Amino acid sequence: IYSFTSCDAFLDAAPQDQISNDKFWKSEKDAEKLIIDLYASTMPGSGIFWDECMSDNAYLAYDWWGGQQQVANGSHTTYSDAANGVWDAYSTIRKCWFLLEGMDQVTFNSEATKNRIKGEAYFMLAYQYHLLTTYFGDVPLITKTLDIPTSKEVGRDPKATVVSFTLEKLEEAATLLADVTPVYGRISADACHFLMARIHLYNEDYTACLKSLEKLEGKYQLHTIGDTPYEDLFSGVAEINTEVILAKICDPKQGDISIGHSGNGAMGLKGMTGGDPYCGLFPTGSLVDAYPMANGRLIHETGSTYDPKNPYADRDPRFYQSIVYPTGKLKILDGSTNTIVEVLYDPEDENTIAVQQYGAPEPSRTGYVWNKYYDFSIYGMLEIWDCTNDIILFRYADALLMKAEALFKTQGMAAKNQVCDIIDQLRDRCKGGKVHRENYNTEDELFTLLKNERRIELANEGTRYIDLIRWKDAEKNTIETGVGLVGDLYGAYMRLDGAGKTDTTVEVDGVPRRYIEKRTFDKTKHYLFPIPQGDRDLNGNLTQNTGW
Numbered sequence: 414i415y416s417f418t419s420c421d422a423f424l425d426a427a428p429q430d431q432i433s434n435d436k437f438w439k440s441e442k443d444a445e446k447l448i449i450d451l452y453a454s455t456m457p458g459s460g461i462f463w464d465e466c467m468s469d470n471a472y473l474a475y476d477w478w479g480g481q482q483q484v485a486n487g488s489h490t491t492y493s494d495a496a497n498g499v500w501d502a503y504s505t506i507r508k509c510w511f512l513l514e515g516m517d518q519v520t521f522n523s524e525a526t527k528n529r530i531k532g533e534a535y536f537m538l539a540y541q542y543h544l545l546t547t548y549f550g551d552v553p554l555i556t557k558t559l560d561i562p563t564s565k566e567v568g569r570d571p572k573a574t575v576v577s578f579t580l581e582k583l584e585e586a587a588t589l590l591a592d593v594t595p596v597y598g599r600i601s602a603d604a605c606h607f608l609m610a611r612i613h614l615y616n617e618d619y620t621a622c623l624k625s626l627e628k629l630e631g632k633y634q635l636h637t638i639g640d641t642p643y644e645d646l647f648s649g650v651a652e653i654n655t656e657v658i659l660a661k662i663c664d665p666k667q668g669d670i671s672i673g674h675s676g677n678g679a680m681g682l683k684g685m686t687g688g689d690p691y692c693g694l695f696p697t698g699s700l701v702d703a704y705p706m707a708n709g710r711l712i713h714e715t716g717s718t719y720d721p722k723n724p725y726a727d728r729d730p731r732f733y734q735s736i737v738y739p740t741g742k743l744k745i746l747d748g749s750t751n752t753i754v755e756v757l758y759d760p761e762d763e764n765t766i767a768v769q770q771y772g773a774p775e776p777s778r779t780g781y782v783w784n785k786y787y788d789f790s791i792y793g794m795l796e797i798w799d800c801t802n803d804i805i806l807f808r809y810a811d812a813l814l815m816k817a818e819a820l821f822k823t824q825g826m827a828a829k830n831q832v833c834d835i836i837d838q839l840r841d842r843c844k845g846g847k848v849h850r851e852n853y854n855t856e857d858e859l860f861t862l863l864k865n866e867r868r869i870e871l872a873n874e875g876t877r878y879i880d881l882i883r884w885k886d887a888e889k890n891t892i893e894t895g896v897g898l899v900g901d902l903y904g905a906y907m908r909l910d911g912a913g914k915t916d917t918t919v920e921v922d923g924v925p926r927r928y929i930e931k932r933t934f935d936k937t938k939h940y941l942f943p944i945p946q947g948d949r950d951l952n953g954n955l956t957q958n959t960g961w
Contacts, residue, residue, distance in 0.1 A: 438518040441526060447512045448530050451537050452599075455505045456661045458804055459674035461875030462694050462786065467495070468877035469891055469898060470700045470868065472929055474693045474778050484878075485898060487933035491946035491961055499548045500945050502541035503555065509538040510558045525593070532589030535582045536600045536608070542579040543612055546572050547879055548942045550958060554578055568954040569944075576616055583609050587628075597653050598662040598803075603629055607658050607807045610815055615883055619819040626816050633658060633809035635842045643843045644734035647786045649793075649802030658807035665792055666799050673799035680783045681797060683768035683775060685745045688797035696736050696781040696872070698903040698926050699891050703869050704732035709846025711865065716849065721922040724906050730843040735872055737782040739905050743769075744787075746794040753789055758782070761911035771913025780905025780927050785873045805874070810839060814867045821863060825856055832859060836866045868896075888936040892921060898939075902929040935960065 437443055466473035466481040473482040480494030489495060512534050521527040545552040551569040556578075559567070587605035595601040606628040613622035636642050636656040645651040652660070663673045681690030705711050707727040712719035718727065725738045737743050743758035745766075757764055760771045760780055769776055787793075788800035817835040820828040833848045840847060853859045864884060868877060881887040881898065889897030901919045904927035909918070918925035938960025949955045 438515045440519055441521045443519065444512060444516050444521075444527075444530050447508070447515075448533055451505070451508055451512070451534070453672070455508075455537055455541075457806060457875070458661055458663070459676045459679065459800075461804065462676055462679060462783075462873060464875035465873050465877055466694055468881055469896055469902075470697060470872055470877045472695050472697055472779055472902060472904075474695070474775075475691075478691075478693060485932060486902075486930055487898065487935060487939060489943075491943040491949075491957070493943075496548070496942040497945045497947070499544055499942065500948060502544050503553075505541050506538060506555055507558060509534050509541070510555070513538075514558060528589040529593050532586040532593070532602075532605075533600045535586035535589070536605055539579045539582040539586065539605075540608065542575055542582075543608065546575050546579070547615060549944060550941050551575075551956075553955075565952045566954055567952065569956055576612065580609060580612060583612075597657070598660055600659065603632060604659040604807055607812060610812065614815050614819060615879065617822075619822040622815060622819040623823070626812055626819070629658070629809070629812055633812070635810060635813075635838060637842050641730075641734050641843075643731050644784070646805065646808070647802065649788055649790060652803045656809045657805055658809065658812070660806060661804040663801050663803050665801055666796065671799045673793075673796070673801050674804060675798045676786050676800045676802075677788050677793055677797035680787060682743075682766075682777060682782055683773070684766040685743070685794075686797050687746055687748060687795040690797055692775040692777070694783065695777050695779040695904075696783055697779055697929070698781075698905060698921065699895055700868070700872060701732070701736060701738065701781060701905075702895060702921075703865050705729045705840075705846060705869075707846055709840065710849055710852075711862075714849065715852050721906065721924045729840070729845045729869070731845065731869060734843070735783070735785040735869075737784050739780050743782065744789050746791070751791060753791070753794065760905075761908055761913055763911060765912075770911075771916060776913075778904065779929055780907075783873060810870055811874075811876070813838065814863075814870065817863055818867070821856075821860060826859065829853065829859055832863055836862070839866065839870050864896075882940055885936075885940075887934050887939065891932070892919065898932050898934040900932060902932055903927060904929055 463473065463479045463481045465471040467484040476482050480489060483489035483493055484495045513531065516527065516531065550572045552575055553567040554570040554575045555567065583605045587602045590602040590605065593601065595603065606625045610622045610625035613625060634655045636646055636651055636654040638651065639645050646656065665673065677686060678688065678690050680694045682692055683690065702712055706717055706719060707729065710717040725740065737758055739759045739761065741758055742755040744753050744755055747754045756766065758769065759765045760769060760776055767773060786802065788802045790801060793800045813835050817832045820831050833850050837847045853862055867880060886896050887898045890900040891897050891902060892900050903919050903921055907918050907925045907927050909925060917928040919928045938958065941958045943961035944955055944957050949957065
């Protein structure tokens, strides 16, 4: 579901090995080089952080940076960057077919190597079609390399046809990779089954989703080692572990070529690092409100002790491991000692670093800062556009949440204990409070709980926007329901006793919260992206989605 509009510097770098077309396909090394190029240029990187900003979980401060801000506030058009970024999947599809067709022109030293590369290529091909059908619905199904004139004549195929093709290719990929020993960072048969489960879930085939997830059972478990196992998954402390099914490896720069990601540069505040971050991506207030209390109750649940004037006390451990909040501690690079130290973070307090206060030119727009996925290594704090903590694409916690949703959709309240058991597993790993099952006695209550758990467990992993779309929650008013892309977007609780005391606020739970922007969502057209107008100008056979 991640759009490939990532700002990773690697994507703009020249490849280390360039082979002209007339010299291609001389040996299996050519296929190896092309599949490595596909890994580097098409597997999602920090683009997942931008994708999160299309949802109610995060805010992108700049309208010129990727187009996700416009999607979130409903101002995107048929020319917007976000839709163009996803549609660019067709360039990857062309690369995949070029590889798959060209492989037959060379002799491989082993059938196993050929099967591995073919399986990886089929997965990448399927991933692109998964993106396209998820965002656009009906799209052209291209099954071979096309010359330019033919490419300008293709029309859109029914979504169901393309999804069926996608699943067929994933089945082929899983078969080809079945005997390949999994290597961290490379596509495996398990990754194929995970993606099949996700596609089945998104297309409401819950029985098939459960069957795909069965292929993963007994092979993975939640990472539980250390004092902060959840945070360690994303910070780079615990990259190779029992929970990760597929990750994009991010390593330090090699010569002039960057193979890291740009998370620190995008998410950091001024004064945090040795670089100059853009201060662009921030968590929202409604995401913070979604985290349970330490005892497991949601903030508005019966028996909750939540105090909107002291909102950060006694919350689920994942909150503290994911988000830096006002009056909390912020990790910064001490340039004099070249070490990481903790300082007060409170944008209303004069003791906070001046450039981080609300009155500064580029503070956190919401008052919150991402801790999840921040690279706090010395290298990452200095090379803020080349972070080395790997990007997790598929992990077992997501598989568990898919299983819980599929069980609920197939069994209803009969699945209550299984659903709650899965949620408790996720909370137990961080020593969070268990579900208070006595408060969840209807399907609406149980599904709301499950959706909320998915929201916080997978925050800043790029899945939230599509969840809002497929659940039809995008059309809800955030102030009224705590979710959705309609109405006032808000941030942190404002005491209004220091810097920013005259800033605009909106009332939530009887207290002032920092006002960010007004959002709209047109349910008659915004559940699908528009087909990019530039491509329609080139190809008159491309019809447009309704309302655009």
